[in-house]
Amino acid sequence: MAEQTFIMIKPDGVQRGLVGEIISRFEKKGFYLKGLKFLNVERAFAEKHYADLSAKPFFGGLVEYIVSGPVVAMIWEGKNVVLTGRKIIGATNPAQSEPGTIRGDFAVEIGRNVIHGSDSVDSANKEIALWFPEGPANWQSSQHKWIYE
């Protein structure tokens, strides 16, 4: 039950006023907010976050995009939150994202796809350690037993 994922609302999601809508979708699903930061990231930090993609032709543009304005960095917790979070977000390329997903509802282009979500438990743990070295907040919702058996 303690699975956690790292979710980031990218600069376009912030500038377009989608922060509340996105947080609301994760809350209403039944996941718990365990970390929340609104920050501008340095270029070196963005390069570290996306280090696995450093050989891709779009890497430079991706880093420019992530440093172009503040982002919302979050830890979300709950059963299967990594995989389910990816489903809530939708396919990487919004042209393929289903309606009802965040990218399906709010994005058009792959290079402006509003949100990031960890793609595995392993990368979630690495990304949480990078963005939240101090660790998650410690709280338990009183609604817990109404969502989780």
Ligand code: RTP
């Ligand atoms: P994310 O990490 O942001 O959740 O995205 P993802 O796993 O679904 O996709 P990934 O392949 O890891 O790509 C990371 C981000 O790079 C941008 N991208 N641009 N212009 C392009 O062809 C292209 N391809 C990928 C997207 O912003 C993507 O989310």
